[in-house]
Amino acid sequence: MAAPIPREWTGLQQFPAATQTSLHELLGKLKEENVSTLTILVMGKGGVGKSSTVNSIVGERVANVSAFQSEGLRPMMCSRTRAGFTLNIIDTPGLIEGGYINEQAVEIIKRFLLEKTIDVLLYVDRLDTYRMDTLDEQVIRAITTSFGKAIWRRTLVVLTHAQLSPPDGIEYNDFLKRRSDSLLKYIRSGAGIGKRESADYPLPLALVENSGRCKTNENGAKILPDGTPWIPNLMKEITIVVSNGSKSIHVDQKLIDGPNPNNRWKKYIPLILAVQYFFVVKGIRRAIHSDIANGKLDDWEQRYRDLVGSGNPVDLKVSSSRNPKA
């Protein structure tokens, strides 16, 4: 798929000056590390605010957002350049349909991402959901099987709807901690990250509030309840992930297909056949031969053998009833 010609990142200019400055700083930092292109993949369940987040980052309305409808099945990529730096953000449709993973959507996403390199995965979920279920695990598992476990090293967990009032009697930070802990737990189990590996998979967290009612600070920058402007914070977290030393994920045909199970062990088939012949077949035949050797005869035949002898009339057993005098 031919990438659309990147447009100038005009949306950057509508951010408050302070935000622009910090974003420029971050871009400069990336440039120092010879990163001139940044591809961000946004994934998550449907309706968690993926597209809104994309719009917020770009500063434009690039993705259609509607409150009640899912956005359709096609992923969408928007590319913006600024001062020689290219930002690609790939918005994906929700993976869940009818209570199950929509493999078809996963397939489309995989094909869309073919021959692209993912620098950062934004795994998006809402902060204001209280309960996790197997669906989350399924989504995480689908991402893992599609792109490999390594993608979780390049992941930033994004929690949307950050401006919320927690349920009664819970401190905001306390709620945030509990919510993020349970989400991370699910991610680790769904991605198969063991306890020992958790250091390799830092899974940093960023909060987002896309709503227009989001509070702003004196500079006009949208802020989180704790007063941090979240867009620069999000970009900062992204740059941290980018420069955490792990490799970007290049999506090629092999990654999409996964290892072909038909080819696994295929070259050992002659060997397997030999093992089957010499151990299984020979073993069973031996058992059959022993069955024959100590096989039970029919009752009459056994009795006949006992009384008359094994069969050959010449070597009949000499009966004890034979008259010695005769």
Place this chain on the structure above:
Amino acid sequence: MVFTSGAMSISSSDAKSRSSAPRNGALASAISAAVASGGTGRRPPGSGGGFLSWLFTAGPAQAAEENPPSRDWDAHDFGPRMTVPFERLKGAKRYKVSELKFLDRGPLGGDARVTGADDPLFEGSALQPGGVFTRSQLLGELEALSSSGMFERVNVDAIRPQPDGTLGLTVSYAESLWAPATRFSCVNVGGLVPPQADETEDDDMTLREKMALQRRQDQEYQRRLRSATKPCILPEPVRGEVVQMVRKQGRVSARLLQRIRDHVLSWYHNEGFVCAQLVNFGNLHTDEVVGEVVEGEVTGVDYQFLDKLGNVIEGKTKLPVIDRELPHQLRAGHIFNIGAGRQALKNLNALSLFSNIEVNPSPDETKEGGVLVEIKLHELNPKSVDVTTEWNFVPGPGGRPTLESIQPGGSVAFEHRNIGGLNRSLAGSVTSSNLLNPQDDLSFKFEYTHPYLDGVEDRSRNRIFKTSCFNTRKLSPVFVAGPNMADAPPIWIDRVGIKANITENLTKQSTFTYGLVMEEITTRDESNDVCTHGLRRTATGALGMNGPPTTFSGTGVDRMAFLQANLTRDNTEFVNGATIGDRCIFQLDQGLGIGSKNPFFNRHQLTVTKFVNLNKQKNGAGKPPPAVLVAHGRYAGCVGDLPSYDAFALGGPHSVRGYGMGELGASRNLLEVATEVRLPVPMVKNTQVYAFAEHGTDLGSSKDVKGNPTEYFRRAGHGSSYGVGIKLGPLRAEYAVDHNAGTGALFFRYGERF
């Protein structure tokens, strides 16, 4: 002994033959009659050497011939008298004897013991109550009794005319008595030259001459016994029992000899040697009783093919084909045993070449005491054709069947058996449920079977070559929706191909089969169109898009050639109707890289089932079947190219009970374990209750099937079930709990799970 076998009548005729087996069956009597009349029977009765001839079983046969059951007898005209002398019977009248009494006047009889006509001593006599005799016939009967050697004398004591015109008869007798004996031996005289007609004691012989004659006869007898090369199979304990009988009795009497004969013969007959006869007692003047036994040695086998009318015809079946089915105990030189006869009948019946089989031992006229095994066979018609037709219709939208839904269907089957008389057969069947459009679902099978690949004469080996050409259609258990999903549209797997294999019967139940299969697999959807991918219904009811590929090539049509082998070890046996033993099956499909996209694979399955007799119940008539523990395990796997139709389906009545076919998934490898405890229901025959638990898992290999049909159709990939059931013969009713959903359901099934 006559065995009769027909398609449905084996049991009944067997039962009949069994009931008459032990003693004095029709055949046994026929043989003994022949033996008696042909040889020793001619010996002069009660000859001085102390010989005794038995005419024991010839009697009933004669009686049956001479006295047909009729009511035309003449009433006596003696009036109401107490007794009449024998001389007053009129020669022209036919008297009916309604009452018969035997009066023992011999020294052992004590105080004139009176017995009825059921006295075993007279069982061979035609003199029976209810019989109709003329005077001369009565005389003849008495003469026969007194000349049988068992009696010193036999007289009619009294004739009591009865009011109804019949006669009451009292016969007095004195048993023959010989010297007291303390020993008993048994000699096999089968195959010996019949003794020469002896010189008989003459009244005008001097004492010296008599002594000399007796000595000569003794020597003659000893020589004869010495020439008996074959020992008796009568075991020592039975002989010991007879010795006890002899010692207890003291003097040897006819009654004792009869009891000895009955005892010895009942042993023989109970052991199945139904042709054994005790033809003579010898050496009666010494202290040793010698029983001369003919055990019924088989002298030959005679085959007869009969047509429907019972005429002897020339059979089509080659004799070696039949001959190899006979147990060796039925061949010349062996003692005829009823078990061997039954076995031969069973083996011959298993050939399914004959509609009726009789295995019939008959006396060999050319060799005394020999038994000629006559096998009478009615051959089945080698060619048969069977045509069936049927109408199918389905209710239309209005609930009534519409005209266009009516489809004529039918099948044609033909069979040509016993080609060349060598049991080769060609069978074929063609079935279609829609004769108007037979190409839609035409299934056919043509099979040629060629037994005795190593030659008919080679009895040690029986390899059967089979080749067949087939077209089958099956519903794929791979493309089946999981429990929480709307039903997936069915995928049909059509296989057309040819198969050639060789089956080697290693034991009765263990076989080794290997061969080559070439087939074309076409996957079709509901509307009979070739399809390439499975489909599923989404929550909204729409058909989802591309699911797992149905074929290896991706085109919907695969062709492949592969080697197939199956090795079955089965040593199970029935203990009072319950299966006990081990069964182990290894199946292998080895791809050759020949076919669409060169499929190369090794697909294998190992099934092990153990039936353990829990209470060590022994086999025996009337005993209840044992409690059985069944342990079952099955591993299946595939290395290499695996098309979805060859994936292993998990779940179903023969995989994990309580789930539908393929409800648990379709995988590359699978493991199933199952256990079942079966208990017989006391008092109710053929009924068992059982409890089972089963588990099946895909071992995580569902993802290794292309398209992951297990996940696509939202199946669990593993599952357990447990339940209880009751089995009535082959019918099973079971309640199985699906452990994944936690719900139970009642199932009715036919046949065995294991």
